[in-house]
Amino acid sequence: MYPEILQHIGKYVSLSPEQQQLLCQNLELKKVKKKEVLLEPGKLCPGNYFVVRGCLRLYFMNDKLNEQIIQFGIENWWIADQDSLLNHKPSQCYLQAVEASEILLLHEKKQQLLFEQIPQLESYFRTMMQIAFVAAQRRIGFIFNMSDEERYRHFMKLFPAFAQRVPQYMLASYLGFTPQFMSRLRAKKA
Amino acid sequence: MYPEILQHIGKYVSLSPEQQQLLCQNLELKKVKKKEVLLEPGKLCPGNYFVVRGCLRLYFMNDKLNEQIIQFGIENWWIADQDSLLNHKPSQCYLQAVEASEILLLHEKKQQLLFEQIPQLESYFRTMMQIAFVAAQRRIGFIFNMSDEERYRHFMKLFPAFAQRVPQYMLASYLGFTPQFMSRLRAKKA
DNA sequence: CGATTTTTTGAATCATATCAACGTACGTGG
DNA sequence: CCACGTACGTTGATATGATTCAAAAAATCG
Numbered sequence: 001m002y003p004e005i006l007q008h009i010g011k012y013v014s015l016s017p018e019q020q021q022l023l024c025q026n027l028e029l030k031k032v033k034k035k036e037v038l039l040e041p042g043k044l045c046p047g048n049y050f051v052v053r054g055c056l057r058l059y060f061m062n063d064k065l066n067e068q069i070i071q072f073g074i075e076n077w078w079i080a081d082q083d084s085l086l087n088h089k090p091s092q093c094y095l096q097a098v099e100a101s102e103i104l105l106l107h108e109k110k111q112q113l114l115f116e117q118i119p120q121l122e123s124y125f126r127t128m129m130q131i132a133f134v135a136a137q138r139r140i141g142f143i144f145n146m147s148d149e150e151r152y153r154h155f156m157k158l159f160p161a162f163a164q165r166v167p168q169y170m171l172a173s174y175l176g177f178t179p180q181f182m183s184r185l186r187a188k189k190a
Numbered sequence: 191m192y193p194e195i196l197q198h199i200g201k202y203v204s205l206s207p208e209q210q211q212l213l214c215q216n217l218e219l220k221k222v223k224k225k226e227v228l229l230e231p232g233k234l235c236p237g238n239y240f241v242v243r244g245c246l247r248l249y250f251m252n253d254k255l256n257e258q259i260i261q262f263g264i265e266n267w268w269i270a271d272q273d274s275l276l277n278h279k280p281s282q283c284y285l286q287a288v289e290a291s292e293i294l295l296l297h298e299k300k301q302q303l304l305f306e307q308i309p310q311l312e313s314y315f316r317t318m319m320q321i322a323f324v325a326a327q328r329r330i331g332f333i334f335n336m337s338d339e340e341r342y343r344h345f346m347k348l349f350p351a352f353a354q355r356v357p358q359y360m361l362a363s364y365l366g367f368t369p370q371f372m373s374r375l376r377a378k379k380a
Numbered sequence: 381c382g383a384t385t386t387t388t389t390g391a392a393t394c395a396t397a398t399c400a401a402c403g404t405a406c407g408t409g410g
Numbered sequence: 411c412c413a414c415g416t417a418c419g420t421t422g423a424t425a426t427g428a429t430t431c432a433a434a435a436a437a438t439c440g
Contacts, residue, residue, distance in 0.1 A: 062335040070327055083324045086317075119309050122316055127276075129319035134273045136326035137260055143333055144366040145252040148396070167418070176334045181396060183420050338428070357386065371428060373388050 002027060004052045005104055008076050012127050013120035023121065026114055028105040032097040039095035045084035047107040051077050054101020055165060059173070060093045069174040072098070074162065078128055098166055148177045152185050192217060194242045195294055198266050202317050203310035213311065216304055218295040222287040229285035235274035237297040241267050244291020245355060249363070250283045259364040262288070264352065268318055288356055338367045342375050 001024045009015060015023065027050075032038065038056070039045055049056065051073045058079055059069040070093065073079030084091040085108055106114075115122040142151055152175055156163055163171060172182040191214045199205060205213065217240075222228065228246070229235055239246065241263045248269055249259040260283065263269030274281040275298055296304075305312040332341055342365055346353055353361060362372040 060331070068331060068334055070331060082320055083328070086320050086324055115313065119312070122309070122312050123305065126312055126316035126319060129316060129323055130272055130276050133319055133323040133326055134276055136323060136330060138273070139330060140326065140333070141250070141258065141260060143330070144258055169418070178397060179419075180398085180421085184396095187420075359386070368429060369387070370389085370430085374428095377388075 002029070002052065002104060004076065005050050008050075009121075009124050013124045015118065015120060019118045019120070022117065023114060026106065026110040028107070030103050030105060032101050032103065034097055034100050036097045037094060038097070038103075039081060039084075039091055039093065041092050041094065042090050044088070045081040045091050045095075045108075047085070047105050047111060048078050048080045049073065049095070050104040050106065051075055051079065052102040052104060054103070055098040056095060056101060056103070057098050057166075057170065058093050058095050067173055069170055072162075072166070072174065074165075078132075082132075098170065143176060148175065148181065149185055151175055152177075152182070192219070192242065192294055194266065195240050198240075199311075199314050203314045205308065205310060209308045209310070212307065213304060216296065216300040218297070220293050220295055222291050222293065224287055224290050226287045227284060228287070228293075229271060229274075229281055229283065231282050231284065232280050234278065235271040235281050235285075235298075237275070237295050237299075237301060238268050238270045239263065239285070240294040240296065241265055241269065242292040242294060244293070245288040246285060246291060246293070247288050247356075247360065248283050248285050257363055259360055262352075262356070262364065264355075268322075272322075288360065333366060338365065338371065339375055339378075341365055342367075342372070 001020065005027070006015070006020050006024070009023075029052075030038075032054075038049070041060070053075060056073040056079050057069050058071045058073070058081060059067045062068045071079060079095065081091045081093050081095065083089070084093075111121075111125075115125075142154065146154060155171070155175060168182050168186075169179040172179045175182075191210065195217070196205070196210050196214070199213075219242075220228075222244075228239070231250070243265060246263040246269050247259050248261045248263070248271060249257045252258045261269060269285065271281045271283050271285065273279070274283075301311075301315075305315075332344065336344060345361070345365060358372055358376075359369040362369045365372075
């Protein structure tokens with residue numbers, strides 16, 4: 001039994017003890033070291049990962065051979081290449097541990113089977129997808145309506161603790177500008 | 191009965207005739223004129239809209255009082271302010287008809303009830319959310335890794351027909367640059 | 381047809397990238 | 411536990427893509 005994930009699910013739907021057990025039997029616990037890679041371009045994304053402890057990042061290499069971070073996943077977040085999962089096609093992304101982490105993998109096939117046995121689980125994942133979609137649309141809004149500097153300050157205000165956890169160049173990548181510019185922003189101090 | 195929406199749902203899940211009828215009884219058909227507004231800032235988004243015919247846009251006013259288009263919805267797409275729906279909070283957006291349109295409104299409360307009676311419908315919406323999320327993440331990738339010019343050409347190549355349907359200033363807004371710059375890009379012709 | 385909406389064009393300006401070099405920190409093996 | 415190598419962060423100079431403001435031209439609509 002994995003209390004962290006059960007608690008998270010419990011915020012959205014309620015599962016019977018039997019359902020909780022069934023779910024946990026179908027999860028695979030993984031412990032990964034810092035910088036360990038869970039998914040590489042060309043491979044199929046095996047399922048959804050729930051972060052129990054630590055931090056992962058999903059990124060790809062752009063044309064100029066820079067890393068572009070699409071998403072971070074920290075405690076109580078799900079992370080995966082949904083494009084690969086949805087379309088059953090090879091990923092174009094890396095999924096990598098930013099810190100030593102403990103994660104739970106819900107294999108795609110098992111997820112499908114569980115949805116039939118635990119309808120609330122499908123409801124839970126619908127909500128997770130909706131939350132993720134809203135977050136992505138908000139991010140698009142921020143990108144278009146704030147300058148890089150504004151977006152940086154906004155992010156630092158919202159997630160000051162998280163900003164301490166990851167290297168600056170990763171934040172710069174996530175926010176969509178260069179590490180050099182990030183350094184200048186910090187130097188401005190204001 | 192609304193064949194367009196049933197056909198679309200049928201691509202993802204299968205509904206019995208009774209379920210199809212139940213669903214359609216809970217949809218509200220609306221015919222809107224060009225520029226008609228379906229949702230305004232301050233109001234709660236009433237539910238999800240399925241576009242049978244026409245085109246809608248979801249946008250908000252940014253700090254500089256420019257319209258920022260978040261999403262378009264054309265035939266066989268769902269459109270709504272998910273943020274308002276998810277968090278039951280007033281919208282910050284406008285939902286407006288770009289063309290005269292026919293749309294089906296699935297009220298949020300009715301949707302909840304239907305999910306209990308038609309579990310496949312929850313599965314369908316989970317998939318819709320996943321598709322929308324993947325699209326939004328792809329868009330973020332494009333924004334960060336292409337120049338405005340590249341993004342413009344990429345979009346024109348992908349959706350040449352759609353580009354004809356909406357005013358250029360709306361495309362510019364969706365792509366995240368000014369109408370003036372858009373005009374210059376077109377003039378370059380290459 | 382006139383009125384409004386949409387698109388075009390020019391000139392000046394600004395935000396951010398790029399290139400290049402140097403500084404600092406950190407963790408790994410000897 | 412120190413030294414070395416690599417990874418990360420800073421700084422300066424220059425380049426550039428895109429914005430802004432302003433005005434005119436063109437298209438669309440009632």
